[in-house]
Amino acid sequence: MSRQPRADAIAYPPRGLSRDEAARYVGVSSTKFDDLVTRGDMPKPKRIDGRVIWDRFALDMAFNELPEARANVIDMARNGQ
Incomplete structure (x- = not known):
């Protein structure tokens, strides 16, 4: 039987996310997340003793810097481009 997490009133x-949580947070697989970290498109983790944790705020900043997707031909035609 697993222990239930303690309920928090707030x-x-x-703020800190595990590798899998950080990957899920930015919407990619853990493997793709590793690639993004290696390329420098996502931040490196922080270490707390033996734990490796990603800062949610740093993930937000890195995500904001990712390039926008190019518009596809159908979207361009709809917008009269």
């Missing part, structure tokens, strides 16, 4: 998102 609901808030965690």
Whole structure:
């Protein structure tokens, strides 16, 4: 039987995320997330003792810097381009 997490009176998102949580947070697989970190498109993690944790705020900043997708031909035609 697993232990239930303690209920918290204040609901808030965690600041530090595990690798899998960080990948899910930015919407990619863990393997793709590793590639993004290696390329420098996502931040490196912080270490707390033996734990490796990604800062949610740093993920937000890195995500904002990712390039926008190019418009496809159908979207361009709809916009009269």
